[in-house]
Amino acid sequence: xxxxxxxxxxxxxxxxxxxxxxxxxxxxxxxxxxxxxxxxxxxxxxxxxxxxxxxxxxxxxxxxxxxxxxxxxxxxxxxxxxxxxxxxxxxxxxxxxxxxxxxxxxxxxxxxxxxxxxxxxxxxxxxxxxxxxxxxxxxxxxxxxxxxxxxxxxxxxxxxxxxxxxxxxxxxxxxxxxxxxxxxxxxxxxxxxxxxxxxxxxxxxxxxxxxxxxxxxxxxxxxxxxxxxxxxxxxxxxxxxxxxxxxxxxxxxxxxxxxxxxxxxxxxxxxxxxxxxxxxxxxxxxxxxxxxxxxxxxxxxxxxxxxxxxxxxxxxxxxxxxxxxxxxxxxxxxxxxxxxxxxxxxxxxxxxxxxxxxxxxxxxxxxxxxxxxxxxxxxxxxxxxxxxxxxxxxxxxxxxxxxxxxxxxxxxxxxxxxxxxxxxxxxxxxxxxxxxxxxxxxxxxxxxxxxxxxxxxxxxxxxxxxx
Numbered sequence: 001x002x003x004x005x006x007x008x009x010x011x012x013x014x015x016x017x018x019x020x021x022x023x024x025x026x027x028x029x030x031x032x033x034x035x036x037x038x039x040x041x042x043x044x045x046x047x048x049x050x051x052x053x054x055x056x057x058x059x060x061x062x063x064x065x066x067x068x069x070x071x072x073x074x075x076x077x078x079x080x081x082x083x084x085x086x087x088x089x090x091x092x093x094x095x096x097x098x099x100x101x102x103x104x105x106x107x108x109x110x111x112x113x114x115x116x117x118x119x120x121x122x123x124x125x126x127x128x129x130x131x132x133x134x135x136x137x138x139x140x141x142x143x144x145x146x147x148x149x150x151x152x153x154x155x156x157x158x159x160x161x162x163x164x165x166x167x168x169x170x171x172x173x174x175x176x177x178x179x180x181x182x183x184x185x186x187x188x189x190x191x192x193x194x195x196x197x198x199x200x201x202x203x204x205x206x207x208x209x210x211x212x213x214x215x216x217x218x219x220x221x222x223x224x225x226x227x228x229x230x231x232x233x234x235x236x237x238x239x240x241x242x243x244x245x246x247x248x249x250x251x252x253x254x255x256x257x258x259x260x261x262x263x264x265x266x267x268x269x270x271x272x273x274x275x276x277x278x279x280x281x282x283x284x285x286x287x288x289x290x291x292x293x294x295x296x297x298x299x300x301x302x303x304x305x306x307x308x309x310x311x312x313x314x315x316x317x318x319x320x321x322x323x324x325x326x327x328x329x330x331x332x333x334x335x336x337x338x339x340x341x342x343x344x345x346x347x348x349x350x351x352x353x354x355x356x357x358x359x360x361x362x363x364x365x366x367x368x369x370x371x372x373x374x375x376x377x378x379x380x381x382x383x384x385x386x387x388x389x390x391x392x393x394x395x396x397x398x399x400x401x402x403x404x405x406x407x408x409x410x411x412x413x414x415x416x417x418x419x420x421x422x423x424x425x426x427x428x429x430x431x432x433x434x435x436x437x438x439x440x441x442x443x444x445x446x447x448x449x450x451x452x453x454x455x456x457x458x459x460x461x462x463x464x465x466x467x
Contacts, residue, residue: 025094042087060102071374082112104268110393111373143179177222195235251418265401279318281420284413293365
């Protein structure tokens, strides 16, 4: 009897020491004391889900399986999912287990950021808003009252844009500038204003707000479109107002030696996505929106669907990425099959495809190549889907990787696209080929890369080198 009490007390003391050690580790990592109890609860839930197994016996598959199951709880908020991932990660770091290095923690942390309702991918999941839905779901500019007051103008603008099949980014930008213009004139009805009010607004942006030339032109385009196409009222003369002239800037390009240094700072899914950006020349959103059927391993090519300007094109699939992509897709296929078994597995389909092909949403071919690890419930309809990863996570990761690799350039995800084009020209490919791969409408846009070829200014040898 005494031995039994002794063993129980010893076990209790060991458990207390374990949690004390974990909490001390959290505090040293900068976790606030109030949040530590929630971390402990998250770890307890993980341990309860793996009853009968010591933590030292856990494998990366155990963590992945648990987080996948957790990600199917569509009621779980983003911050709660992120906290669960962080709690489990710090648990294995505290224990010093080597298996933690085999878990793609960044992927799971990135999965915690759901796509907002006004995200470019899913913003058009519903028809154009009616009067009862005039409030923007992500109204951070203080225009909600103006949107309600001028709901008819807003609806007409969005309808006209969608009738022309303009990009969702254009729709969001034009709507923003229309209501910023109205707000500048203290809520006046835009039907009562015209060219003079537009000029005053643009002068304010240029002189007092000091915005860039491209932003000035975007605001002007939005207002001209509204008056010409929506109000059916030509503006006439702008009183000598001249469009701002956009400066011609050279793109930032990484050398062939800097590319491996940058990619070495990335791991797992982030590395694969960044390598695809450089290896194919795709834009960021084109990469995150890739579907399984867009990758053709037989011909080693990638189909880019509805790129900028709603144009399709084909880009080369780097041979070095074939094995990694196939292994990645195999994991995604298993995740999709488990989703189907649990009553999920639907993906968002653009346009009228969901009505034309009712079962395509659950078809493997239509799934995203880079899906989130967390399901999301669409706020307006309540439909639960697995969207793609949020693009911001890769943007931040590339910027951090550039700093870690000590690259003294302003590096972004688009820098990899610039580097792709420049290195192809260095390899002797003609400008027309590069234009097609990039999807440029005009070859003059592609010509800018000839100015940044790694041969110095126009290939001229400096006289200082000959002195």
